[in-house]
Amino acid sequence: MVWGILKRSGRALMAAAFLLVALPAVIYTFSLGPPLARTGGFGETTCADCHTGTPLNGGPGSVTIGAPAFYTPGATVPIPVTIQDSSSDRRKWGFELSARFRDGRQAGSLTGTAPVAVQTSGSGIQYAAHQPAQNLSGNSFTYTVNWTAPADASGGDVVFNAAGNAANGDFSSSGDHIYTSQVVAAAPAGAAKISAGGVVNAATFVAAPNNTIAPGALVSIFGTGLAATTAGAAALPLPTTLAGTQVTINGIAAPLIYVSPAQINAQAPFELTTGSKLNLVVKIAGLPDSAAEPVQVDAASPGIFAVTQSGAGSGAILHANFSLVNSGSPAKPGETVLIYCTGLGATTPAVTTGSAGNGESTVNLPTASIGGQNARVDFSGAAPGFAGLYQINAVVPTFTAASDYEVIITIAGKQSRAGVTVRVQP
Numbered sequence: 001m002v003w004g005i006l007k008r009s010g011r012a013l014m015a016a017a018f019l020l021v022a023l024p025a026v027i028y029t030f031s032l033g034p035p036l037a038r039t040g041g042f043g044e045t046t047c048a049d050c051h052t053g054t055p056l057n058g059g060p061g062s063v064t065i066g067a068p069a070f071y072t073p074g075a076t077v078p079i080p081v082t083i084q085d086s087s088s089d090r091r092k093w094g095f096e097l098s099a100r101f102r103d104g105r106q107a108g109s110l111t112g113t114a115p116v117a118v119q120t121s122g123s124g125i126q127y128a129a130h131q132p133a134q135n136l137s138g139n140s141f142t143y144t145v146n147w148t149a150p151a152d153a154s155g156g157d158v159v160f161n162a163a164g165n166a167a168n169g170d171f172s173s174s175g176d177h178i179y180t181s182q183v184v185a186a187a188p189a190g191a192a193k194i195s196a197g198g199v200v201n202a203a204t205f206v207a208a209p210n211n212t213i214a215p216g217a218l219v220s221i222f223g224t225g226l227a228a229t230t231a232g233a234a235a236l237p238l239p240t241t242l243a244g245t246q247v248t249i250n251g252i253a254a255p256l257i258y259v260s261p262a263q264i265n266a267q268a269p270f271e272l273t274t275g276s277k278l279n280l281v282v283k284i285a286g287l288p289d290s291a292a293e294p295v296q297v298d299a300a301s302p303g304i305f306a307v308t309q310s311g312a313g314s315g316a317i318l319h320a321n322f323s324l325v326n327s328g329s330p331a332k333p334g335e336t337v338l339i340y341c342t343g344l345g346a347t348t349p350a351v352t353t354g355s356a357g358n359g360e361s362t363v364n365l366p367t368a369s370i371g372g373q374n375a376r377v378d379f380s381g382a383a384p385g386f387a388g389l390y391q392i393n394a395v396v397p398t399f400t401a402a403s404d405y406e407v408i409i410t411i412a413g414k415q416s417r418a419g420v421t422v423r424v425q426p
Contacts, residue, residue: 033131036121039098040180041161047094051165051176059177061085061139063095063164068229069261070186071108071149071158073286075244077229079147083164084140085177091169093141094133097162098125107158111146118145135169149228152286153187160185188225191288192245198222199280199295202265202388203303203342204417205311212414214301215270216351217343218388219254220263221247223290226282227259238267238354238387244285249295250278255354255387267388269353270346274299300364300412301343304420312419315407316340330425331396336378337422339368339392344411347382357382357389364412366392370422371405373397380411399424 040046040056048056066080083093101107110118110128117131128145149158160183167176200211202218213219231243238255240246247254247266250273258265264282272278279292305316307324317325318338325331347360361381368375379393392409399405402425409416 033117033119034094034096034129036096036119036127037125038096039127039161039163041098041159041182042100042104044161046163046178046180047096047165047176048178051167051173051178053168053174053176053178057179059085059166059179060087061166061177061179063162063179063181065097065160065162065181065183067147067158067160067183067185070188070225070228071153072188072228072244072284073149073152075228075285076146076148077243079145079160080142081145081162081164082140082142083166083179085166086139087166087177089168089175090139090166090177091137092133092135092165092167093143094130094165094167095143095162096127096129097145097160098127099147099158099160100125101155102157102159103155105155107155108147108149111148112144116143116145133165133167149185149286156187158185158187159183188228188284188287190225192223192225192227192282192284192290194221194223194226194280194282194290194293196293199293201301201303201343203305203311206303206417212296212298212301213268214298214343214345214414215268215272215274216345216347216353216388217268217301217303218257218265219268220265221280221282221293222263223282225261225284226264226290227261227284230258230260232258236354236356236387237352240354246283247280248283249280249297257387267354268297270350271353272297298412298414300345300366300414302341302366302409302411302414302416303343304339304341304407304409304416306420311417313421314404315420315422317407317422325422327423330402330423333396333398333424333426335396336393337396339394339407339409339422340383341390341392341409341416342388343414344380344390344392351382354387356385356387358384362390362411366409366411368392368394368410369408370394370397370424371399371403373399375407396422396424399426402426 227245240253254266282290375394383389383391404421
């Protein structure tokens with residue numbers, strides 16, 4: 001009998017010992033990667049099933065999902081998931097994300113690289129999650145998941161759900177803060193739409209009917225639905241596709257600097273035929289092309305960049321040491337200043353469309369005036385290290401009074417917009 005009691009006691013001790021060992025092991029396993037279906041969306045539970053601390057979404061933080069406002073069918077975009085918590089003792093960060101149509105079906109596909117892994121449930125739903133959770137003191141951590149949108153928009157809107165854990169990293173399930181979030185990427189309603197007269201010189205922003213462009217010039221395109229998300233070119237030569245968006249002018253792809261739903265900044269190809277109206281079209285993968293917007297292409301369409309990017313006011317004009325000319329550092333009569341502009345046309349030797357210039361001279365020589373006086377031009381060409389940007393070196397004429405003097409560039413019979421100024425002080 002005593003032996004039986006001892007055996008039962010031994011089993012109890014062994015069970016207790018197992019729990020003491022197994023519980024941290026389970027917690028550690030979840031640190032390596034959470035169970036599936038814990039995003040809080042579509043009736044799912046959350047990480048709060050296993051972690052305790054504040055009530056769900058009750059801590060001093062949040063989880064945010066950087067999904068696009070609407071998606072481009074077939075396009076792949078990064079989806080940042082950021083867990084933020086202002087507590088001073090957060091040490092470990094975890095998350096889980098899903099992308100589903102409103103009816104609960106998987107929408108598109110998720111992919112990730114360490115420390116993000118993607119698993120598929122038995123019902124065909126993909127979950128991107130930490131693997132492992134990241135140890136980092138601070139107040140936030142961001143994981144990035146790549147999402148490829150559905151091949152077409154027939155499934156409708158896409159719902160992203162995420163749960164995030166801002167943990168204290170003490171190898172227990174207590175003291176952790178769990179957050180959830182949901183965002184919707186709307187199904188595209190139709191083709192991109194370019195505003196009437198919405199293709200302009202990127203320096204002047206002059207609207208139609210005077211919105212001519214030139215080969216090699218930087219242009220801005222305004223409209224609606226021009227891109228699924230905001231993206232910028234990361235390096236030269238410039239790409240011709242950004243976030244699934246392309247721009248063509250008479251079928252020639254234009255290098256892209258920046259795209260967003262409302263604005264595109266691009267370079268007009270040097271290959272364009274001058275002296276005629278050509279059709280500019282915005283193309284988004286999986287959607288009909290935009291209606292063509294006619295643009296007049298001339299040999300030159302000069303525009304001086306302004307510091308305010310409004311097309312007027314203090315110009316992007318530098319001293320020879322590349323410091324900005326302004327009221328605190330005015331130009332002097334007789335000084336050579338560097339005037340940064342676009343739309344000066346072809347160069348010799350030719351610069352490849354989308355590639356950086358390196359001081360190639362413009363085929364046509366411009367004239368410059370400052371305050372109504374002729375300013376001798378010593379150089380006109382491609383600004384080194386930039387695509388679509390030009391530089392004019394001009395000598396400031398003599399003035400007797402300090403003032404902001406208007407700068408005008410004339411080239412190939414075309415004149416830059418009035419209203420750009422440079423500060424000169426005798």
